Amino acid sequence: AQSVAQPEDQVNVAEGNPLTVKCTYSVSGNPYLFWYVQYPNRGLQFLLKYITGDNLVKGSYGFEAEFNKSQTSFHLKKPSALVSDSALYFCAVRVPNTGRRALTFGSGTRLQVQP
Amino acid sequence: EPEVTQTPSHQVTQMGQEVILRCVPISNHLYFYWYRQILGQKVEFLVSFYNNEISEKSEIFDDQFSVERPDGSNFTLKIRSTKLEDSAMYFCASSEARGRYTDTQYFGPGTRLTVL
Numbered sequence: 001a002q003s004v005a006q007p008e009d010q011v012n013v014a015e016g017n018p019l020t021v022k023c024t025y026s027v028s029g030n031p032y033l034f035w036y037v038q039y040p041n042r043g044l045q046f047l048l049k050y051i052t053g054d055n056l057v058k059g060s061y062g063f064e065a066e067f068n069k070s071q072t073s074f075h076l077k078k079p080s081a082l083v084s085d086s087a088l089y090f091c092a093v094r095v096p097n098t099g100r101r102a103l104t105f106g107s108g109t110r111l112q113v114q115p
Numbered sequence: 116e117p118e119v120t121q122t123p124s125h126q127v128t129q130m131g132q133e134v135i136l137r138c139v140p141i142s143n144h145l146y147f148y149w150y151r152q153i154l155g156q157k158v159e160f161l162v163s164f165y166n167n168e169i170s171e172k173s174e175i176f177d178d179q180f181s182v183e184r185p186d187g188s189n190f191t192l193k194i195r196s197t198k199l200e201d202s203a204m205y206f207c208a209s210s211e212a213r214g215r216y217t218d219t220q221y222f223g224p225g226t227r228l229t230v231l
Contacts, residue, residue, distance in 0.1 A: 032217065034219070036222070041224075042224055043119070043121075043206060043222040043223050043224040043225050044158070044206065044208075044222040045222070046219050046220075046221060046222075049219060051217050090158060092158075096217075099171075100171055101146060101148075101163050101170070101171060101210070101220075102148075102160035102163060102171055102173065103150075103158075103160060103220060104160070105157050105158040105159075106157070107156075107157050108157070108158075
């Protein structure tokens, strides 16, 4: 069975500092990996995805993520955090060639950016 | 930018009552999904729908649940007899259904269902 782990419930970072939100996955086969963000009282907004190719994926709002197959990780990063980045971040995985389109989500990481 | 919409934003119901949650997927999308998030827990997949039939469902999606595309724009989730444990945020999503499963699922804002 496929699974995703987000080991940190909360990440605190000062505005202007780099941020990292961690995600590791467990699947059999090559994964498709996704990051979504949830602002208060809003739905899940797509940030970026890794399908194949370049391990560094760039997405919306200046976010990027690095796929590391040997460490089975897909950490979300941003060089300089903004207060407006404060939200709940979810990593998700899907395994191709299984006939399944369902996303399996991690438990979420709350990012708090302090001014 | 096109987006998935959901109504109502909040639904309160009594245990045992039927509820219908509504979604309008992005217009050129062909795959539709329902997920739910119980307060403080993970987002969980319920069901996917393509070409007017269920293509995949989880163990959560039992006989109390059903989905329907009643017309060309709406996609609904019906819970026949609600239980207290059905209280959750329900998210609808849609995707283009391009080949090789690379398409992105876009989520609506959710309907918060409270069962009393």
